[in-house]
Amino acid sequence: MQxxxxxxxxxxxxxxxxxxxxxxxxxxxxxxxxxxxxxxYALESGINYFDTARMYGDGLSEIHTGAVLRELGAHDALVGTKVRLSAAEFGNIEEVIEAQIDNSLQRMGRDNVDIVYTHNSIGAASNPDGGQLGLDDLERIVGVFNRAVESGKIRFWGFNGLGDTETLHSAIDRFGPSGMHTCYNMLNPSSSHEMSAGFPYQDYGQLMQKTAEKGIGSVAIRILAGGALTGDSVRHPLAAQDVAPIATGQTLSEDLARTSQFSFLVEDGYTENLAEAAIRFAISAENLSTALVGLSSFDQLEQAVAATNKGPLPSDALEKLEGIWAAS
Ligand SMILES: NC(=O)c1ccc[n+]([C@@H]2O[C@H](COP(=O)([O-])OP(=O)(O)OC[C@H]3O[C@@H](n4cnc5c(N)ncnc54)[C@H](OP(=O)(O)O)[C@@H]3O)[C@@H](O)[C@H]2O)c1
Structure with a gap:
């Protein structure tokens, strides 16, 4: 493991x-x-970052992740979780965020956590009904985060890199988070690569490149586009059966249909399957710190570890992908 x-x-x-x-x-x-x-198996394979949130299963992910790591004695494993404001909570940000951090720690059975991220999207103006934080909301949350660092409840804090591109870049400049989540996959690589004007999806304006230049850790999400980039429409029974794409097509089936443009990676022998290609594509970004894989089963993790250990995609495969994006 790198x-x-x-x-x-x-x-x-x-x-x-x-x-x-x-x-x-x-x-x-x-x-x-x-x-x-x-x-x-993840720990044995060298994985040391676990990403959860209070919203995942309404607290269940935090409870299970905390319990399993404790049971395995994995005291050095790094854990990140997230806070999220509902519309009604925008009026009472400080109290709510402080309570959410405490509640997350309680669910995970920990005195502290390595990093806490905002989970709401970020936009030019505060929009409670749309779940969107404006920069002034973020400022208030950052105040709570800093107090939580001082009291030893959290080591670092960061933002979710979803929302309006320009405002996300401004949030980085204004607040200097320690970490940032960013959507990054073969369908939408715009947080690392420069895209042409006609690019069909949200252009993140090389957000991940910016985080790297500013000394901010980056966490890539949706590297398999929620499962679409496996090219297989059959969902695992434990997986969410209805997945809303993030910054790609309107529907998962639209994303699935577009994966055929990447089949050359398998046909030309670069990878054994599309899931391997998607994972190796994500880790090919030198400005990325860690790429998350969402898991339904042990086997999926085993495959993800094997793919990761094969290393980044070869440079000629990456060049061919550049050609596909340029033509899209
Ligand atoms: N900050 C945010 O707002 C945000 C948003 C989204 C995600 N995240 C984080 O990022 C993580 C990953 O994102 P995600 O789960 O949404 O999407 P993802 O990793 O792009 O996709 C996960 C899906 O990919 C399939 N898969 C995984 N490994 C596979 C393998 N080896 N072979 C074949 N298929 C495989 C599974 O689908 P099937 O089981 O159906 O086959 C799984 O449900 C999340 O767990 C979360 O921690 C954060």
Whole structure:
């Protein structure tokens, strides 16, 4: 397993991170022995970052992730979780965020956590009904985060890199988070690559490149586009059966249909299958710290680790992908 600097934090993260979210579903809806076995294999394989959130299974992911890591004695594993404001909570930000951090720690059975992210999207103006934080909301949250750092409840804090591109860049400049989640996959690589004017999806304006330049750790999400980039429409029974794409097509089936443009990676022998291609594509970004994979099963983790250990995609495969994006 390769390790990369998590920005300027002094922390080294495994290039493959463990997604504890509800799309894969293992850490929300899985059986305890399966969660235990999979997390144990992750640790044995060198994975040292686990990404959860209070929203994943309404607290269940935090409860399960905390319990399994404790049971395995994985005291050095890095854990990140997230706070999220509902519309009604925008009026009472300080109290709500402080309570959410405390509640997350309680659910995970920990005195502190390595990093807490905002989970709401970020936009030019505060929009409680749309779940969107404006920069002034963020400022108030950052105040709470800083107090939580001082009191030892959290080591670092960061933002979710979803929302309006320009405002996301401004949020980085204004607040200097330690970490940032960013959507990054073969369908939408715009947080690392420069895209042409006609690019069909949201252009993140090389957000991940910016985080790297500013010494901010980056966490790539949706590297498999929620499962579409496997090219297989059959969902695992534990997985979310209805997945809303992030910054790609309107529907998962639209994303699935577009994966045919990447089949050359398998046909020309670069990778054994599309899932391997998607994972190796994500870790090919040198400005990325860790790429999360959302998991439904032990086997998926085993495959993800094997793919990661094969290393980045060859440069000629990456050049061919550039050609595909330029033509899109
Ligand atoms: N900050 C945010 O707002 C945000 C948003 C989304 C995600 N995240 C984080 O990022 C993590 C990953 O994202 P995600 O789960 O949404 O999407 P993802 O990793 O792009 O996709 C997960 C899906 O990919 C499929 N898969 C995984 N490994 C596979 C393998 N080896 N072979 C074949 N298929 C495989 C599974 O689908 P099937 O089981 O159906 O086959 C799984 O449900 C989450 O757990 C969460 O921690 C954060």
């Amino acid at each position: 390790y990369r600097a998590f920005g300027n934090t002094g922390v080294e993260v495994s290039v493959l991170g463990y997604g504890c979210g509800a799309v894969g579903g293992l850490m929300v809806r899985g059986e305890h022995p399966d969660m235990l076995r999979t997390v144990e």
